[in-house]
Amino acid sequence: MTDTTAATWLRAFATAVLDAEDRLTALDQAAGDGDFGANIAGAVRFTLADLDALAAGAAEDEVISAAASAFLDRVGGTSGPLFGLLFQEFAAATRQAGGFTTAALAAGASAGLAAIQRVGEAEVGDKTLVDALSPAADALSALPDDTPLAEAFAAAARAADEGARSTADVRARRGRASYVGDHAIGVVDPGAVTVGLLFAAGT
Amino acid sequence: MTDTTAATWLRAFATAVLDAEDRLTALDQAAGDGDFGANIAGAVRFTLADLDALAAGAAEDEVISAAASAFLDRVGGTSGPLFGLLFQEFAAATRQAGGFTTAALAAGASAGLAAIQRVGEAEVGDKTLVDALSPAADALSALPDDTPLAEAFAAAARAADEGARSTADVRARRGRASYVGDHAIGVVDPGAVTVGLLFAAGT
Amino acid sequence: MSPYFAASPDALVDDALAGFALAHADLVRLVPDPGYVTAVAPAPTRVVGLVSGGGSGHEPLHAGFVGAGLLDAACPGRVFASPHNRQVYAASKAVAGPGGVLHVVKNYTGDKINFAIAAERLQHDGIRCARVLVDDDVATDSADIAVGRRGTGATAVLEKLLGAAADTGADLDALVALGERVVAGSRSIAVASAAHTSPATGAPAFDLPAGEVEYGVGIHGERSGRTRPLGEVADLVRDMTGELLGSLGLAPGERVIALVNGLGRTTPMELYGIHRHFAAALADRGVVLERVLVGSVVTALDMRGFSLSATRTDDGLTALWDAPATAPAWKA
Amino acid sequence: MSPYFAASPDALVDDALAGFALAHADLVRLVPDPGYVTAVAPAPTRVVGLVSGGGSGHEPLHAGFVGAGLLDAACPGRVFASPHNRQVYAASKAVAGPGGVLHVVKNYTGDKINFAIAAERLQHDGIRCARVLVDDDVATDSADIAVGRRGTGATAVLEKLLGAAADTGADLDALVALGERVVAGSRSIAVASAAHTSPATGAPAFDLPAGEVEYGVGIHGERSGRTRPLGEVADLVRDMTGELLGSLGLAPGERVIALVNGLGRTTPMELYGIHRHFAAALADRGVVLERVLVGSVVTALDMRGFSLSATRTDDGLTALWDAPATAPAWKA
Numbered sequence A, B: 001m002t003d004t005t006a007a008t009w010l011r012a013f014a015t016a017v018l019d020a021e022d023r024l025t026a027l028d029q030a031a032g033d034g035d036f037g038a039n040i041a042g043a044v045r046f047t048l049a050d051l052d053a054l055a056a057g058a059a060e061d062e063v064i065s066a067a068a069s070a071f072l073d074r075v076g077g078t079s080g081p082l083f084g085l086l087f088q089e090f091a092a093a094t095r096q097a098g099g100f101t102t103a104a105l106a107a108g109a110s111a112g113l114a115a116i117q118r119v120g121e122a123e124v125g126d127k128t129l130v131d132a133l134s135p136a137a138d139a140l141s142a143l144p145d146d147t148p149l150a151e152a153f154a155a156a157a158r159a160a161d162e163g164a165r166s167t168a169d170v171r172a173r174r175g176r177a178s179y180v181g182d183h184a185i186g187v188v189d190p191g192a193v194t195v196g197l198l199f200a201a202g203t
Numbered sequence C, D: 001m002s003p004y005f006a007a008s009p010d011a012l013v014d015d016a017l018a019g020f021a022l023a024h025a026d027l028v029r030l031v032p033d034p035g036y037v038t039a040v041a042p043a044p045t046r047v048v049g050l051v052s053g054g055g056s057g058h059e060p061l062h063a064g065f066v067g068a069g070l071l072d073a074a075c076p077g078r079v080f081a082s083p084h085n086r087q088v089y090a091a092s093k094a095v096a097g098p099g100g101v102l103h104v105v106k107n108y109t110g111d112k113i114n115f116a117i118a119a120e121r122l123q124h125d126g127i128r129c130a131r132v133l134v135d136d137d138v139a140t141d142s143a144d145i146a147v148g149r150r151g152t153g154a155t156a157v158l159e160k161l162l163g164a165a166a167d168t169g170a171d172l173d174a175l176v177a178l179g180e181r182v183v184a185g186s187r188s189i190a191v192a193s194a195a196h197t198s199p200a201t202g203a204p205a206f207d208l209p210a211g212e213v214e215y216g217v218g219i220h221g222e223r224s225g226r227t228r229p230l231g232e233v234a235d236l237v238r239d240m241t242g243e244l245l246g247s248l249g250l251a252p253g254e255r256v257i258a259l260v261n262g263l264g265r266t267t268p269m270e271l272y273g274i275h276r277h278f279a280a281a282l283a284d285r286g287v288v289l290e291r292v293l294v295g296s297v298v299t300a301l302d303m304r305g306f307s308l309s310a311t312r313t314d315d316g317l318t319a320l321w322d323a324p325a326t327a328p329a330w331k332a
């Protein structure tokens, strides 16, 4: 597919999250406080409603902005605003690039990662969504700008999934999972898993 | 045995109650509020301590009075004071008879039943300890005064046990078990069972 | 092995009373033998001492309501067992006023017996003594139950109203009349979705299938013999409200003081959510919700459930409800 | 099928807020969108608005502490999820005084992020805004935990002291200084013998063997990785007390305000019994227990457990503690 649009991507992401909700709840329960599934599912439901409400010919960056404000302004927890910051940067990069392109995706991922780290202070290896987003951003930056968007998403998804898997091996040092010590070992981080879903949704 | 004394009787009763505590708890839990075992076990523990504290040559009626005041003045719930009233009447009848005799036992049981019914207003068939005490008192009244005490106890125990068994068939109309409706059917009343233990302890 | 943080059922009660007296030394005094709690600073205007009590496991009732403007003394029994008569007798002697002492008794055989024995002893000592018996639980309003309705949640409402009335200097007869009027105008109904944990066995006192509630449960875990699917909370609350109002014969425009009461394990969020539905159900029936207390005040150890109570009120009763009181579980 | 009396985790929060606002209309006002509660009658002497908030499931914290002499506003998030920044922003705008607004934030990443985003928006609007971060939980005092100690029970103590200080007309800098001093002098530790029920799954959030406690549990059910036999409650409490005092470096003769806090399912009897042991353990160490609050004020849904908190005090802080306040969960 080369006809990934911001709207198809975000709707596919929403479907994937709603399908995975129970699994994400279980992961956050094993190593956090159990609300991740509800938080992120609530967020994508708001996003779907906001997408439905959007005018027919909305520009790609406006579509992504709608997701950003759904996450930032209507969803609490840790994950809500962090994903919101990421969408905000995707929207800005898309506006800048004049379209939802591979270059915009790459630039948005890097800027989003930076924003998330500024606010949340997590490094790679702390067992957070940064462990998935950082390699995904790297993979996207390494792609030529003319890579088809769906291929770029696929590359990012591969890197994110690998990053997410790596979170199983470590103790968390950030977020709620940091309190549970060795209980978190063997459990992948739900935020990192969701970053994988986000990129896979564009393929 | 013909050497049943008030003290051997009360100590045997205490042992029987402590042995049966868990079963009595379970019965009160099935058809009441679950505290009967603890209430009655607490009562016999106080009684044992008070018997230990009694002067060596205490009269039989003083021995029984000690049990009465342990039950009446130190044990709450429904069963505590009701058994206390019963012991109070056994003590009075023993004092009157000048000894712990079959006549005293019979008179005490009848007077105790009357006191319990005055205070608690239960009739036979209401699924309370009255269902065991009433036939036991009747059985005792029917005995010749010269019946050996241990035999009198045995006759009372048989009547009480049969009365206790009959409580399984009925809905309770008095006491906590009256609220549970058909849940109590099939469950014998723990207070009635304990009346059986009380008389069996004298054999 | 009981999961309660206590060495034994008896330690549960005894350590609690000791810690309670430590924490509230400004308000109450504990007499460990035979076991009662008195108010440190009752209003000097009182002429009648107010005494209540009952089995433990329902905290903050009754000891939490000992204080100025409320009870003068409370006698806590063992878990779910009424106090023995010596507790009631001694507490009553300690707080009786020149006008005597009033016993507030929940309608249970054990409580009735022990308070009655104490009352005889008091009268023998020349102390005037009367009793108000609380019987608010509609679940036990049945011809099959010879002992009549149980006393439950409305006891807290009654104690507050009597406390305020006692502070006005009301005499024993006036307090009895008031108490009987409040009792006649009070009904409660309780449901549970899980039993309390028995301190004796460490196991749930009874088992319920998931998604079912025991409709009409007692505050000692007495089963009602009626279960129903939990379903929508709003529906459950509407049905419960209907029973209260039906039993009281409340007409549209009448006013109530209400209690939304947690039985132990029910969270504040649930109770307030239940109150939302309760207020709507009362409004639908045209009943005026004049005052409400939302909280776990008459509990059943760690039962997962709640009760609703309604007490018919008027300007006079509402003023008594609003009167100041300072007790460990009541400040206003 | 969740055993909670609520249609869904979201309904649990939303119905609770609606019912809370109904029950306490004399004290608080609810703004359902974006979701915050404000005090009806704050002291006119205040120049700084006091705002707190956090995930729901810890009631009565924070909304129960909105009122005169306490918080001006609270922002409840979904269950165990911090409020979103728009809630905090709108609540802060609604209650900011001429001296700005102070955020009381428990140290969790989500709370920090959302309050921080709101703070940026407030500053953008020209509203002075500062933050006091509560980090009292000694169980998370570890080099392995980059985010530092969690904020737990002592939050309730801090809110009371800051509320009383705000009523004196203290400015933002003074309140921050006071808040940081209180936080530096506060420690808590929690244990659980059974997890809370997850509203999402209806199952216990984690499993513990019978007779074991999770030592150092978090108020969202975060496991500590340390279990121990429950054993004697007195021993458990003594060990917990030792950790608090050790972490605070409290010397004999120093004074504390203490909190004995139930996590949800723990009964008042257990809490008072625990207090008995706590008071004894403090006395053994020569620490003066100046004030204590015993109750379930910072909960974790229906968790079976308790926390102990100690805050170093002096005449000034104790006077702030004693100052009058009227909120749904605090009357004195």
Ligand SMILES: Nc1ncnc2c1ncn2[C@@H]1O[C@H](COP(=O)(O)OP(=O)(O)O)[C@@H](O)[C@H]1O
Residues within 6 Å of the ligand: A028, A032, A033, A034, A035, A036, A037, A039, A076, A077, A078, A079, A080, A082, A116, A120, A121, A122, A127, A128, A129, A130, A174, A175, A176, A177, A189, A190, A191, A192, D080, D081, D082, D108, D109, D110, D111
């Ligand atoms: N400091 C952080 N930086 C980036 N991501 C984080 C950080 N802390 C936690 N996360 C992510 O947030 C997720 C948890 O989100 P959520 O459950 O919504 O919040 P909470 O931890 O407040 O319950 C974790 O799986 C993790 O990926």
Ligand SMILES: Nc1ncnc2c1ncn2[C@@H]1O[C@H](COP(=O)(O)OP(=O)(O)O)[C@@H](O)[C@H]1O
Residues within 6 Å of the ligand: B028, B032, B033, B034, B035, B036, B037, B039, B076, B077, B078, B079, B080, B082, B116, B120, B121, B122, B127, B128, B129, B130, B174, B175, B176, B177, B189, B190, B191, B192, C080, C081, C082, C108, C109, C110, C111
């Ligand atoms: N009205 C009554 N008259 C006589 N015995 C009664 C009456 N009510 C209850 N009982 C007896 O008391 C027993 C229960 O005692 P206990 O568990 O101590 O009291 P409670 O019912 O208050 O929990 C019952 O098994 C029954 O035999």
Ligand SMILES: [Mg+2]
Residues within 6 Å of the ligand: A028, A032, A033, A034, A035, A036, A176
């Ligand atoms: Mg979480």
Ligand SMILES: [Mg+2]
Residues within 6 Å of the ligand: B028, B032, B033, B034, B035, B036, B176
């Ligand atoms: Mg019983």
Ligand SMILES: [Mg+2]
Residues within 6 Å of the ligand: B033, B035, B036, B077, B078, C055, C079, C080, C081, C082, C110
């Ligand atoms: Mg009982």
Ligand SMILES: [Mg+2]
Residues within 6 Å of the ligand: A033, A035, A036, A077, A078, D055, D079, D080, D081, D082, D110
């Ligand atoms: Mg959370």
